[in-house]
Amino acid sequence: DGGITQSPKYLFRKEGQNVTLSCEQNLNHDAMYWYRQDPGQGLRLIYYSQIVNDFQKGDIAEGYSVSREKKESFPLTVTSAQKNPTAFYLCASSSAGTGTYEQYFGPGTRLTVT
């Protein structure tokens, strides 16, 4: 089965702790993305990567970090510097070729920090 997996589905952490969210894809896509979604709101881009070992900040990168050591994997670390980390986090991937813009999304990770 081809697709994107995110784990875990639910994650609970204490304030002040860093936490890493997993995202893996077997679609052979070059580009990967992390979004944050708050209740009743749209998607905001945190980071994206168009190629291995390269990534760019999105609109709300502060307090987050990523790595792209393998084409299949794009983990997101929510650091203690992120002021309001409780949210629904979505990972997506797409082909990087011109004209192929569809982004495929994983099932999401709901992070709760108390």
Next chain:
Amino acid sequence: QQQVKQSPQSLIVQKGGISIINCAYENTAFDYFPWYQQFPGKGPALLIAIRPDVSEKKEGRFTISFNKSAKQFSLHIMDSQPGDSATYFCAAISDSNYQLIWGAGTKLIIKP
């Protein structure tokens, strides 16, 4: 200039009715306009998309109408069903980068 404005924020439609969601953009470099459907607790999934060289695209009960001169596009759901109840997002992207610009979303409820 990078924004995509989506309306309404929420919409209630009777079963069998037509649901209409509107989006407007400013950046004339946008050349691909997808609509995504998201069910609660799930990731969004592509529903239908259009390029600016056509004014309408239909897939089953879902139609995108595109007005290039007005820089507006809309999603029409014909014969709306309770299973269509979801949040719908419009988006836009240009060929020069891979960053989708998202609308704020419309929560659609279809009443039986």
